[in-house]
Amino acid sequence: MDMKIIKSEKRMCTCCMEEHEVKTVLVKEKATFKNIKVDYEASYLYCDIAEEVYMDEKQMQENDIRLKDAYREKEGLLTSKQIRDIRVKYNISQSDLCVLLGWGAKTITRYESHQVQDKAHDTILKKIDQDPEWFLSLLNDAKSNLSIESYQKYLQAATSLYEEDRDIYLRKAIEASYAKFQENKMFNGNQSLSLDKVVDVIRYFAASLNVTKLYKVKLMKLMWYADVLSYKMRGFAITGLVYQALPMGAVPIGHNSIIDLKDVPCEEVDMGETYAYHFALTGKQSFLSLSDEDKKILDIVIEKLGKMSKNDIINFMHRERAYIETTPRDIIEFKYAENLQI
Ligand SMILES: [Zn+2]
Structure with a gap:
């Protein structure tokens, strides 16, 4: 088996039930998800004594997300990390982003892990990513459903993103007007x-x-x-x-x-x-x-x-x-x- 060793530590090995150096390894896997064939790297533990790979509870969840992310990438959807990055950029909590978008309270939490978002929601998240002005208008609409502190925090983050965007646009416009000189x-x-x-x-x-x-x-x-x-x-x-x-x-x-x-x-x-x-x-x-x-x-x-x-x-x-x-x-x-x- 093609394994890449990424860690080795002495611990209780739940495979052979002895304490010894247990390796954490990455293994290239193939799977089919929603009729799409995907390749991804799964993380396992490796027992040298039994010469077997196995996974713990946490790895099972991580590997499931790795599989879903491989599918997302292949289908041109945002990965769980990219969704998280958008939210971090606006400094907004998972549940409050749902409030802004009018989605169920746990939707973003699930999208940041194992549940693959549908195409329509994916498009909305990409628009949020690129359009702080739209975020600001959603924020304004949702103001009464947010705490004052949260509203202020999101307003500040989105305003500064908006100003940066505006500056890029302004610079391009000035540079264009100078091209002829x-x-x-x-x-x-x-x-x-x-x-x-x-x-x-x-x-x-x-x-x-x-x-x-x-x-x-x-x-x-x-x-x-x-x-x-x-x-x-x-x-x-x-x-x-x-x-x-x-x-x-x-x-x-x-x-x-x-x-x-x-x-x-x-x-x-x-x-x-x-x-x-x-x-x-x-x-x-x-x-x-x-x-x-x-x-x-x-x-x-x-x-x-x-x-x-x-x-x-x-x-x-x-x-x-x-x-x-x-x-x-x-x-x-x-x-x-x-x-x-x-
Ligand atoms: Zn072992």
């Missing part, structure tokens, strides 16, 4: 777009004590100065952003989406008729995507422009040759970096 070094400053660096540059400015009143217009200018200064000093920009000439100065393409990215410390401030976007970050921070050279360049920008008011910085930008020579709404090219005022 990839080849033009004068547009992107000889740098391919790095949204990790974009987020960290914003965080770096927001965390600096030498940057005052950091609202969106000022932030966009600081980012442009950082990229152009980097290009002037090193021949490549930091972020790979492409900037447009708008009335108040340089603004990166996709600016509204950029400030929505996860980890951008942006706060909406109610100004009566409109909202302002304020950027601030307190406490000790690290900026993993930025090199020491990147940070030195950001420090120069902060030193020269960090304390300027919004209007000061707009006026300063308006005197840039890059701005003067660019037609309104056109892309500001990096070729003017030599003439940068800082």
Whole structure:
């Protein structure tokens, strides 16, 4: 017999009724379940004296699950572990997930072990896995049937999954809008777009004590100065952003989406008729995507422009040759970096 030994320990052997080293082994088995032939590995104990394999109660249950999981895999259904992983991801109990889905109280518990779920339930579980927004709507519907603590716990887990999903979607959308600029070094400053660096540059400015009143217009200018200064000093920009000439100065393409990215410390401030976007970050921070050279360049920008008011910085930008020579709404090219005022 083809056996793989995975453990050996001295114990009472219930095969020969003696105490000796008993091996735990894996054996390749074939079985038929619901008319489907499946291969799986079953776990047994092995008695060297009787030269026989046998199983205890726990192994019988485990082997049954291994058989069912082999069947599930073959049929494209979620395995018991995958179902458990979905539930763990949402930090939800077996019975409360049943409450959300309107299923019998023990359904998930059984699916996480020996009972194979039907195709319809399998589809629902896969949808839950991929769609935290749907989970949130189910959670909202089931709110009155859950304890407040449980509801809060699930809400937090699902919200954070939702935000991660949203961030992936947002990043893809920004990257798609930048695809057409990839080849033009004068547009992107000889740098391919790095949204990790974009987020960290914003965080770096927001965390600096030498940057005052950091609202969106000022932030966009600081980012442009950082990229152009980097290009002037090193021949490549930091972020790979492409900037447009708008009335108040340089603004990166996709600016509204950029400030929505996860980890951008942006706060909406109610100004009566409109909202302002304020950027601030307190406490000790690290900026993993930025090199020491990147940070030195950001420090120069902060030193020269960090304390300027919004209007000061707009006026300063308006005197840039890059701005003067660019037609309104056109892309500001990096070729003017030599003439940068800082
Ligand atoms: Zn034995």
